[in-house]
Amino acid sequence: MPASYEAVMKLALERGFYFPSCEIYADAPAGFWEYGPTGVGIKNKFIELWRRELVRRDGMMEIDGCQVMSKSVFVASGHLGNFTDPIVKCGKCGSTFRADRFITEKTGEDVPEKMPNEEIDAIIDKKDLKCPNCKGEFGGVSRFNMMFRIGIGPAGEEAYLRPETCQTIFVDFARIFKTMRGRLPLGVAQIGKSFRNEIAPRQSLLRLREFYQAEIEVFCNPNKLDEVPRFEEVKQTILRIQDGPTMKEATAEEAIKLGLVPNRLIAYYLALLVQFYEKTGIDLQKSRFRKLSDEEKAFYATAAFDFEVETSIGWLELVACNYRSDYDLKGHANTSKQNLEVLDPADQTKVLPHIFELSMGIDRSLYTILEHCYYEDKQHDDRVVLGLRPYLAPVLVGVLPLMKKDGLDEKARKIHSDLKLDFDSFYDESGSIGRRYRRLEEVGAPFAVTIDQTTMQDDTVTVRHRDNMQQERVKASELRRYLQESLKQ
RNA sequence: GCGACGGUCGUCCAGUUUGGUCUAGGACAUCAGAUUGCCAAUCUGGUAACCCGGGUUCAAAUCCCGGCCGUCGCACCA
Incomplete structure (x- = not known):
């Protein structure tokens, strides 16, 4: 699609x-x-x-x-004058028409929008115009204004x-x-x-x-x-x-x-x-x-x-x-x-x-x-990707523990809470890692940070890019600067 | 606003022709558990819908009427 x-x-x-x-x-x-x-x-x-x-x-x-x-x-501003269209409604079938255009179309006669209702009525009478759908008689001309009128106060x-x-x-x-x-x-x-x-x-x-x-x-x-x-x-x-x-x-x-x-x-x-x-x-x-x-x-x-x-x-x-x-x-x-x-x-x-x-x-x-940003990636199971620019993405980064054990989830939650006040960070531990990447792509998140066993040893994380699915290793302490950089042009 | 067609889990669809095993089914999504551990995995279990109102009938998702919404066409879009 x-x-x-x-x-x-x-x-x-x-x-x-x-x-x-x-x-x-x-x-x-x-x-x-x-x-x-x-x-x-x-x-x-x-x-x-x-x-x-x-x-x-x-x-x-x-x-x-x-x-x-x-x-x-x-x-x-003219909204109460110029912008009210004269309309006529068929009394029989209920069809409505722009009165000025309808008359011009049927008779060739020029009818300015501002012409008073009575004059327009007179033309319809004189030319004996009928509803083109059912030949019914028109009711009188009325005005349709596209503004919402409201009443202020008790009066x-x-x-x-x-x-x-x-x-x-x-x-x-x-x-x-x-x-x-x-x-x-x-x-x-x-x-x-x-x-x-x-x-x-x-x-x-x-x-x-x-x-x-x-x-x-x-x-x-x-x-x-x-x-x-x-x-x-x-x-x-x-x-x-x-x-x-x-x-x-x-x-x-x-x-x-x-x-x-x-x-x-x-x-x-x-x-x-x-x-x-x-x-x-x-x-x-x-x-x-x-x-x-x-x-x-x-x-x-x-x-x-x-x-x-x-x-x-x-x-x-x-x-x-x-x-x-x-x-x-x-x-x-x-x-x-x-x-x-x-x-x-x-x-x-x-x-x-x-x-x-x-x-x-x-x-x-x-x-x-x-x-314009939506695409389905034929190379990868038709994954749905919203290729939003980082500064427009509702989620900038997803923080994902590779698995929910060995302390990876706690470490990931810590990283997420370090980021969430300054960036739109989203924590997700539910489902397979691939599943979670796909979910992030659908809301346009440009980055996914994954916490794995290596993180526990040297405090680095992988940053995965939405568009090309490539990953790179980044020091956890560098993450903020990394994300900051991505938000610039 | 007029006309035609349509409206069933979050999404897509089956069921409506011929009212009754529909206690409304499936897929995807989602949640929980197990297993796995870097790209939509698997297994088990769960959540979740007949647009609203009225009518016909022993019985309505299914038939009828009205309303609302959607798609398309006409018109409209200052």
């Missing part, structure tokens, strides 16, 4: 990576999944890698905001679960900029949950109703999009860019010259993103930045690239990279009546920052890492 959605799913269920939420109840809703112990291990390490390679490297500021946000936030004040984490960053921007002595360009980052009431959640981690995002919002001066001193560090990074039907590979520097990327600021962050994903173990040969056409772009984006990775079930969007211009800050400034302009000290001008964002889906990224 090659790496496939089914194989990854099977492993996830068998080894506790992730599983359906509330599964002991029959009324558990779709689109909610939990991470088990091994899954959390990978997730936490993925987040730490993200912090190291993006937040700390670039000197970004990380915040942690609330999941419940006021109604006004979404009036300003049930209207509020919403955020449908994207970035709104927190926008509304917090002024305070962060002032109190943290910000300067443009300023990256503000956040990891957190977002909620979207998907109509048809599907494929476990890939389309969730409650999901993790890692977002980076870069606030910048729109007049200085090519002033990026650190661009030098990344200019040789290869960007693979799909523009319409053509796929082009170019360094970040060339990509600007070729007009594939509009400016240095965007090129810089796309390159950082590539360098980050290279370290996750995802095969970058199966990745691309897909330049979105005008029709595909979100309403707020003036330039947009989706970072996509090919998996057994097709191309998956892992990160949306949008140049959002001043859409967000302008909206929040108008709605809140606050001035969100900042001073650019270089030329003492006031400017309303523009925003370039990297909006990463953590759950999808984790799935992709699992799939």
Whole structure:
């Protein structure tokens, strides 16, 4: 079995990576999944890698905001206007359709999403449109909003679960900029949950109703999009860019010259993103930045690239990279009546920052890492191996006594307890040694330390490597340094 | 949300056609003991499931109704 959605799913269920939420109840809703112990291990390490390679490297500021946000936030953001799709439901068979698209398809008439419900109803009446499935009459147009609405306090004040984490960053921007002595360009980052009431959640981690995002919002001066001193560090990074039907590979520097990327600021962050994903173990040969056409772009984006990775079930969007211009800050400034302009000290001008964002889906990224790292080793009984990088593995090292006698088990327990506070160490004495190696491989543990008779004589242990199954002898006293070393690049 | 098909130990599958030896079976996984002692060994024993609710019937894993979940297709994915 090659790496496939089914194989990854099977492993996830068998080894506790992730599983359906509330599964002991029959009324558990779709689109909610939990991470088990091994899954959390990978997730936490993925987040730490993200912090190291993006937040700390670039000197970004990380915040942690609330999941419940006021109604006004979404009036300003446009979520309560632009994102409500007009839908019609057949009174007879219950089929539902996007009203605007349905009318355009049937009559050729252009129907903007924002057209009032009554006008859309009038068109359906006039053109005598019927349900294409059963010829039934349509009920009136209604609006479907993908946000979860909640009631605050006894009066049930209207509020919403955020449908994207970035709104927190926008509304917090002024305070962060002032109190943290910000300067443009300023990256503000956040990891957190977002909620979207998907109509048809599907494929476990890939389309969730409650999901993790890692977002980076870069606030910048729109007049200085090519002033990026650190661009030098990344200019040789290869960007693979799909523009319409053509796929082009170019360094970040060339990509600007070729007009594939509009400016240095965007090129810089796309390159950082590539360098980050290279370290996750995802095969970058199966990745691309897909330049979105005008029709595909979100309403707020003036330039947009989706970072996509090919998996057994097709191309998956892992990160949306949008140049959002001043859409967000302008909206929040108008709605809140606050001035969100900042001073650019270089030329003492006031400017309303523009925003370039990297909006990463953590759950999808984790799935992709699992799939790209999964393999079955034909040379060795089709052993299932998760070839995770050491710094992403939920278990770094398994500590195994060769046998449970002659004091080997006690010695092994001692070594395990010496390691476990600083490393993800796992002690296992159950079953044959080969069996235990295989179990460790399935959760991606890169190393197994075995305690044998020789250990009792000279205090050395064997370190077995997951990928090539080779072993080497290492002094027990050197183990910590050995493991420490493995966690570096 | 619509349609088609499906839902049985942790995982995969048998059993449902024709209701009754199903007290639900197997494989893998897992646990305990024995034996072995560096790559899924063997033996013995154990844990562990009919998605939920209702109905038909003397009797339901099996038939009927409703719900939930999953896969696929359509639609959706801001």
